[in-house]
Amino acid sequence: MKIHKYACVHPHAELGSDVEVGPFSVIDEHVKIGDGTVIKNNVTVNGNTIIGKDNVIFPNAVVGSEPQDLKYHGEQTRLIIGDNNVIRECVTINTGTEFGGGETVIGNGNFLMACCHVAHDCIIEDNVLLTNGTLLGGHIKIEKNAKLMGLVGIQPFVTIGQYAYVGGLARIVQDVPPYMIVEGNPAKVRQVNVIGLERGGFSKERIDALEDAFRRIFRPEILNRSKVLDELEAEDDILPEVQYLITFLRNVDKGRFGRFRESLRRI
Numbered sequence: 001m002k003i004h005k006y007a008c009v010h011p012h013a014e015l016g017s018d019v020e021v022g023p024f025s026v027i028d029e030h031v032k033i034g035d036g037t038v039i040k041n042n043v044t045v046n047g048n049t050i051i052g053k054d055n056v057i058f059p060n061a062v063v064g065s066e067p068q069d070l071k072y073h074g075e076q077t078r079l080i081i082g083d084n085n086v087i088r089e090c091v092t093i094n095t096g097t098e099f100g101g102g103e104t105v106i107g108n109g110n111f112l113m114a115c116c117h118v119a120h121d122c123i124i125e126d127n128v129l130l131t132n133g134t135l136l137g138g139h140i141k142i143e144k145n146a147k148l149m150g151l152v153g154i155q156p157f158v159t160i161g162q163y164a165y166v167g168g169l170a171r172i173v174q175d176v177p178p179y180m181i182v183e184g185n186p187a188k189v190r191q192v193n194v195i196g197l198e199r200g201g202f203s204k205e206r207i208d209a210l211e212d213a214f215r216r217i218f219r220p221e222i223l224n225r226s227k228v229l230d231e232l233e234a235e236d237d238i239l240p241e242v243q244y245l246i247t248f249l250r251n252v253d254k255g256r257f258g259r260f261r262e263s264l265r266r267i
Contacts, residue, residue, distance in 0.1 A: 001015055001017065001018065001019050001020070001021075002018075002019070002020040002021070003015075003019075003020075003021045004021060004022050004023040004025075004041075005023075006023040006024055007021040007022065007023060007024065007025045007026075007027070008024075008025070008026045008027070009021060009026075009027040010027060010028055010029040010031070012029045012030075013027045013028065013029060013030075013031045013032070013033070014031070014032040014033070015027070015032075015033045016033060016034045016035035016036070016037070016053070017035045017036075018035055018036045019033050019034075019035070019036070019037050019038075019039070020037075020038045020039065021039045022039060022040045022041035022042070022043070022059075023041045023042075024041055024042045025039050025040070025041060025042060025043040025044070025045075026043075026044045026045070026046070027039070027045050028044075028045060028046035028047065028049075028064070030047065030048045030049070031045050031046065031047075031049045031050075031051070031064065032049070032050045032051065033045070033051045034051060034052040034053035034054075034055075034083070035053045035054070036053050036054040037051055037052070037053060037054060037055040037056070037057070038055070038056045038057070039057050040056070040057060040058050040059050041059050042059045042060050043057050043058070043059060043060070043061050043062075043063070044061070044062045044063070044065070045057070045063045045064055046062075046063075046064045046065060047064035047065060047066065047077075047078065047079060047095045048064070048076060048077065048078035048079070048095060049063060049064030049078065049079045049080075049081070049095070050078065050079070050080045050081065051063070051081045052081060052082045052083040052084075052085075052108070053083045053084070054083055054084050055081065055083065055084065055085045055086070055087065056085075056086050056087070057087045058086075058087060058088045058089045058091075058114075059089050059090075060089050060090045061087050061088070061089065061090060061091045061092070061093075062091075062092045062093070063079065063081070063087065063091075063092075063093045064078075064079045064093065064094075064095055065092065065093075065094055065095070066094065066095065067094045067095055067096065067097050067119065067120030067121075067138070068094060068119065068120070069097050069119075069120055069138060071097060071098075071099055072097050072098075072120070075097070075098040075102075076102075077095045077096040077097055077098065077102045077103065077120075078095050078096065078102065078103055078104075079093060079094070079095045079096070079103070079104045079105075079106075080103060080104070080105045080106070081093075081106045082106060082107045082108040082109075082126075083108045083109075084108055084109045085106060085108065085109065085110045085111070085112070086110070086111045086112065087112045088111075088112060088113045088114045088116075089114040089115070090114055090115045091112050091113075091114070091115065091116045091117070091118075092116075092117045092118070093106070093112075093117075093118040094118065094119055094120045095120065096120050096121045097120045097121055097138070099265075099266050100120060100121025100138065100139050100266075101121060103121070104118065104119075104120055104121055104122050104123075105122075105123045105124070106118070106122075106124045107124060107125045107126040107128075107144075108126045108127075109126050109127045110124055110126065110127065110128045110129070110130075111128075111129050111130070112130045112134075113129075113130060113131045113132045113134075114132050114133075115132055115133045116130045116132070116133065116134045116135070116136075117134075117135045117136060118130075118136050119136055119137050119138040119139075119140070119156070120138045120139075121138050121139045122136050122138065122139065122140045122141070122142075123140075123141045123142070124141075124142045125141075125142060125143050125144040125162075126144045126145070127144055127145045128142050128143075128144065128145070128146050128147070128148075129146075129147040129148065130142075130148050131147075131148060131149050131150045131152075131168075132150045132151070133150055133151040133152075134148045134149075134150070134151070134152045134154075135151075135152070135153045135154065136154050137154055137155055137156035137157075137158075138156045138157075139156050139157045139261055139265070140154055140156065140157065140158050140159070140160070140261075141158075141159045141160070141261060142159075142160040143159070143160060143161050143162035143164075143178065144162045144163075145162055145163045145196070145200060146160045146161070146162060146163065146164045146165070146166070146176075147164075147165050147166070147196065148160070148166045149165075149166060149167055149168035149169075149170075150168040150169070151168055151169050152166050152167075152168065152169070152170050152171075152172060153170075153171050153172065154172045155172060155173040155174075155259070157255075157259045157261040157262045157265065158172055158173070158174065158175055158176070158259050158261070159175045159176070159248075159252075159259070159260055159261055160172070160175075160176045161175070161176055161177050161178025161179065161180070161245075161248055162178045162179070162244075163178055163179045163193055163196050163197060163200060164176045164177065164178055164179065164180055164181075164182065164193065165180075165181045165182070165193045165196055166181075166182050166183070166187070167181065167182065167183030167184070167187075169185065170182060170183055170184060170185060170187045171185045171186065171187060172187050173186075173187075173257070173258070173259075174187075174252070174257065174258030174259060175248070175251075175252045175255070175258060175259055175260055176189075177189060177245060177248055177249060177252075178241075178244060178245055178248055179192055179193055179197060179210050179241065179245060180192060180193060180214070181193050189214075189218050191214065192207065192210050192211045192214050194207055194211075197210070202241075205239075206239055206241050209239045209241065209242050210241055210242060210245065213232060213242050213245055213246075216228050216231075216232065217229070217232075217245075217249070225249070226250075226253070229246050229249060229250065232246055233246055
């Protein structure tokens, strides 16, 4: 370990091998940090926080602080962060709440740029990009390989589907379908995220199938989306990506206000 003499590390904190902690950083009592993680200067890691291996946390980030929720009254909740994440300057990440399952969870290989906020009970899967100033309300789920551009604000209980792309300055109040580009205020589905899918290794056949589904599902004149989903699902040799899009949209309809996770809330 490489702990700077001006760092403040609680004697009960658990730090793995090759962990670095820079000057004026504070590591609290109930924190566990995995091998090879680098905590730069002026970082605060507190609460019941578990951080995996080979992460890098930049100056003035606050990781594991209490949730900003009026229903929170000191319950023992936690934050879990996986491996190989980059958390840039002034990012804030809160622990979970009792009513939200008790955990905020961040997976592996994510990049959270400066001044992002991840509120209580959020779930961020793997290889997600949150660019500068992205703000996540509580109980949000972001699926793998999604990309959110600068200054996006997201309503609590929203789900962002896998490989989705959310344009900068968008205000997101409903679930964002997987594989799609969403932009504007109010935010609307614009087209298939072709470039993101190509970079993700999707074949032309799979992308073409998603583009066909997009044209049929998101036509401006469509009045009965459920009927279109039924027609798509009844076709022979439906590709897994199209099936996933259909399932995602059906789940959206189960929630309140276009947010599936609203149907899961405990109160």
